[in-house]
Amino acid sequence: MKMLRRIAVFVVLPLAVAVVAGYIWYRTSETGKRWRYEDKLASYCAGLIPVAESAVFTGYSTDPGLPHDGRRGYGDETYYSCGVADLDISIGRVPVDAGTTPADEDSFLARLRPTSQDFVSTPLGGGWYGYTDLNSTGLVLACSDKPFSVVVAVDGDSSHADRRDVRQVAELAVGIGRKAADRWSCSFEDAGPVPPVAAQKQEASPYAATGTCAGLGIPEGDRYVHWAKEAPASANTPVEECVLLRETWAGHEQLYALTAYFGPYAQARRALGGYPNLLDRPSGLTSHRAWATASCPGAPQAVVEISATAYAQRPNAVRFLVDTLSAFAERAVKRHGCTDLRLPSVG
Known part of the structure; x- marks a missing residue:
């Protein structure tokens, strides 16, 4: 009996201490923080949010970094709506024959519009089919083997209006688009890295x-x-x-x-x-x-x-x-x- 007690003291107790220490490390260390972030993203927004591109805005925080996650619509009209820091992300497919009947304000099509009152829409550049008006960003991936396009819409505000932030938002949209295209078996032409976005032109005659x-x-x-x-x-x-x-x-x-x-x-x-x-x-x-x-x-x-x-x-x-x-x-x-x-x- 004494031997069993000694085993409990020298084996079980250290094991318990190690488990507690591991849990504390997982909850408090930077590596643990990243692992928790990656674990959350595995299912967040259908797993379509890339780690590196989103961490630029969240700092690997899950709360409040990943504030809301939703799936809307049915069948082919299903789309995903979620938050990355203060950015609202919408990801969906648009069939080539869409837009022939009225759409409501909760549809995916309702997310596809410029939102800035101060800036005009500027091409993303680099061969990507998309735009940014410094508040909203849109990316369209035309599928060569499917009767639809994969579209990513990102809505933000003027806090991301400088060119560095705009490029990072575009990189996030491209990263999401690549994951979404893979999920929906969409073959598209990948244009590679996102270049610096063109500066807004000065008002002229x-x-x-x-x-x-x-x-x-x-x-x-x-x-x-x-x-x-x-x-x-x-x-x-x-x-x-x-x-x-x-x-x-x-x-x-x-x-x-x-x-x-x-x-x-x-x-x-x-x-x-x-x-x-x-x-x-x-x-x-x-x-x-x-x-x-x-x-x-x-x-x-x-x-x-x-x-x-x-x-x-x-x-x-x-x-x-x-x-x-x-x-x-x-x-x-x-x-x-x-x-x-x-x-x-x-x-």
Whole structure:
């Protein structure tokens, strides 16, 4: 009996101490912190969040680093919505025939839109088909062997608006996209490392624009439009934007916003609508808005629109809408290899 007690003292007790010490090490050491983080990510957001790219924002913290995790929709419309630090991530598939019926605000398509009021959408670059407006980032992976695209949408805020953070968000989106493509057996062209994202261009005269605002036909010295906010023109982005402004004593006021949507982002724009007939008419015109469409080989129909704010007061306002939309749309759809541009008529 004494021998058994000695065994208990010299074997079991050290073992218990080792277990407790191991648990404390697992809970408090940096290596243990990383292991816990990796364990959580194995199932978090369907296992689609990469470790290294997400840890840039979370510091390997699971709480509050990984704040919410959800699966939404059914069947092919299933998508994943989760948080990485203060970033909201949405990951899903968009079939090539999506966007032909109205979508609700809880659908995956509702996540596919630029969100910044201060910056225009800029291509990610490096061969990746995506954009960033410094608040939101979108990545589209076209599957060569499946009738859908894998899309990653990341929504943040102005705290990630510097170029270093923007690139890290893009790297996170690409890392997620690679995992999602593997999960859904999607073959796509991997463009490699994400390059530094192009800096936002300074506002310039629309007459001197060289990017997405080029060629609008606004004369130098126009009384109503004084400035253009643009991004580099590229065929490798699902969203192209141009914003026209006027100068006042209080600063620059937005007058017109021109946007071209391609791929899943065009599908989302049609499905979410916002004004009548976008789904069933190839073009349209109201007193403050006009839209056009174009056919894109092997891809969804493009949508191009112009909208005017309450500050946009000028003679022949409707004619200006159509003429400016026409100039913007012709260049944008040509860049993307689209044809059969359908423009509205003033009547």
